[in-house]
Amino acid sequence: MVDPRTPVIVGVGQFTERIDDPDYRGMSAVELATEAVRAALADTGADVTAVAKAIQVFAGLRQFEICTPYATAPLGCSDNYIRSVANRVGADPERAVLEPIGGNGPQKLVSEFGGAIAAGDLEVALILGSENGSTLKTFAGRDDGPDHSETVGGQLDDLGYGFEQYMSEYTAKHGLSGAPVQYGLLDNARRARLGLSVEEYRLKMAELFAPFSKVAAKNPFSSSPVERSVEELATVTADNRMICDPYPRLMVARDTVNQGAAAVLMSVEAARKLGVPEEKWVYLHGHADQREQDLLDREDVSVSYSEKQAVAEALRGAGITIDDVATFDLYSCFPFPVFAVCDDFGLAANDPRGLTLTGGLPYFGGPGNSYSLHGIAETVAAMRDKPGAFGLVGANGGVMSKYSVGVYSTTPVDWAPDRSKELQADIAALPKLAVTRNANGAGVIETYSVRYDWPERTGVIIGRLDADGSRFMAISTDDDLVTLMTTGDPLGAKITVTAGEDGKNRAVLA
Template identity: 80%
Template sequence: MQVDPHTPVVVGVGQFTERIGTTDYRGMSSVDLATEAVRAALADTGADVTAVARSIEVFAGLRQFEICTPFDDPFLGASDNYVRSVAQRVGANPVRAILEPIGGNGPQKLMTEFAAAIAAGDHEVVLILGSENGSTLKTFADRDHKPDHGETVGGQLEDRGFGFEQYMSEYTATHGLTGAPVQYGLLDNARRARLGLDVGDYRRRMAELFAPFSKVAAKNPFSSSPVERSVDEIETVTDENRMICDPYPRLLVARDTVNQGAAALVMSVAAARRLGVPEEKWVFLRGHADQTEQDLLDRADLSVSHAAKQAVSEALRGAGIGIDDVATFDLYSCFPFPVFAVCDEFGLADDDPRGLTLTGGLPYFGGPGNSYSLHGIAETVAEMRERPGTFGLVGANGGVMSKYSAGVYSTAPADWEPDRGKALQGNIAALPKVPVTRTADGLGTIETYSVRYDWPVTTGVIIGRLAADGSRFMALTEDDDLVALMTGGDPLGAAITVTSTEDGVNRATLA
């Protein structure tokens, strides 16, 4: 291939899944899961595994849920340096070890960051790794005898911080936005309002979107739940498919009780040649971009994602293709909204014959925290090798549609193409913002909503507009009449009375 020797290429990918209920289930640690994936990625290069491992200069790791806040210590213990624990197990001694903040955009963000660093000559060989041991944590939560996953390895670590403060504030947390389902419920109901659909029709559309995902997951050997689900099964609320947060039954929500790991190895063309990686293993990152959305309550239209639109558009531009030229997609799918957001902007049908996932999606393949899209990258790289010259798009989403990273992959060679992400970010910064009233009193209407069923009392979560000035506010409600409307009717646009309280929570009742 006639390309600049600094051009980055993905040369090895690996995945690992441990399913609860199988005879060989061990309840592995995050380090163990990532180690298995890294070993698979090293073997996938087709080169000398020992030589490749020793050549890795950077190990960039994705933060697990068990270490994603400073408030609680992992109850099974954890490594003091997750990244170097994995490196030691595979015979590597990187110059840099990095731990990324939380955010599902992280895998593609890291891929773009270090591919650019390789192209600039700053590094030659970089490994990106991630894992999640949610299944293990749940398995041993109520047991007296627990494994000890603590270990001390020390060494350099560039800890980039937790990052959760980017996705919530004291105001939003006080009003129930402490978990992803309720946050995305607000977005999906805002989209339902824009489309003018009733509750039943929209749930049907969500189920129609995700049923094909489950079909892919059923055939994926790395899937945590390899079961094909029908549209009726996904949309029908039962004891097994209980409501999590409106508008989502369980089968529309990311499956976080998983034990999964993934890894991707990217290096310069020169290093790939020196280490003997066959050219048929090389996959190029042909287009890429990272974009950050406005804060949730600032957004004029809660039913769209400017960040996703701009990131995908720029990745396609860099690759020199359009959306119709994409052969495969893996769109982040923690809930329906992130998939709908891309489909809406690019005219993709829910049942596009190319499919919208290669893994099977987060509710069925599994939602291993911040590292899910590393599995999407791994599947895309494998698919590109099987279909040389075609293009695969990975869309990775973080926060409350807060950050979006996109990448286009292909075996078709080309020199590294920088993206215009920083310049494009100005378009989002220039968008109008909605004024927010934090202490709200008076008449208002419901702009969008969700319902939390996981609290002791079923509670409505509301984003509304004050009648007096049109400003936006948040409120909670346990009012019987309003909760009944929110759980059994359609409260969009309903008139409410909101009252501020001394504890900082705005309370709503039907007007």
């Protein structure tokens, strides 16, 4: 017997609309989430209407189309995404919550509302997310696009955008305005630490991700169910063009997807009252949330302290080791987040347990901030199929900025608090590297990426000044330097950097 306040996930749902589906409709974020919520309610095995009416909190992940205050949704959107979905499924929650951006959000919300249920503050909650990137791309610039505008009003706790944790005016001026270039810096820094060549590292990335595509090829919810070989992933072609160094297209999160996911979380007491069969119950045995230093403050950008501490704390809470985990779903927008866990916990790319249940963001799909809700849904289903086993979900946000972990199992266990706040002090105490914003003089390239997606191919650099070892950022369109960055290996190369009046540092090959 467990405490009746113990939280359990009792229902999960997913939905995917592919552009090559014969009945493709170009659905809205609300419509996609609604389909997933309906699936999650049905998955409880209880009376759907009763469960919907019992939900006190609907918590939603923020979609890309509403992720910044600088643009409006091109096809319109609901003024209250959460309540639009709730209305469609016959629910009227006391509270609607819209999370800040961050791929860690799904696991963070499970842990947060699990704790609220355990504390007696809440009985039933629902977490939902969706992304309509395929619809937005399909109808971009067309006059026949659907109108997804909707006015529902009602209470909404909008927790803000939160993108200031991931970028600043300084980093944005130097090209860090998108995830591929940001993670390119991390993966190239890791390559430098390992002493691998460009070709060797590209092969390692392909060997990591080829098994992901194999999983995606068999997943009915995948946006791109195609198995890819190591050679196919590692070979740059017109179809597998470079996006941002070191990534060809097939190693980058696939964000033009139409996908939705949802999970119903409630107390054991509520589950019994609502008639949810016990074989549906999945417990959260361990959990943790950690936040990394800002990118340029990190002494070593090739590692992740937040990931390492969060995974270790979740395993400790569950009372197991990494060897006891039966399934993994590791956040995989790019290779680096997966490599980070592998490096810290001794996992191999070909681990027989696999490192994903969905198929990963480049192949299953990268539905923005809600990807790991699909990972949680797959993990819950896998744990039901393997009673007593443990499944680990690693959810990452920003530039390895926030990492949340959950360990799941059908084995009954009372809720236990984690030590995330205490552990966060360890990260706060880490040394910070000095940064020179307006850099002039001789330096070396610490790590780099190249933006192939700009009109002019541009190098993006994190470097160190010879004079004092401080870190700086720079961009470069210098022919000699960009050629080295695209056809050679610029790690450790000597450069000369000059600060411009526009706030941008520009580098040339020394």
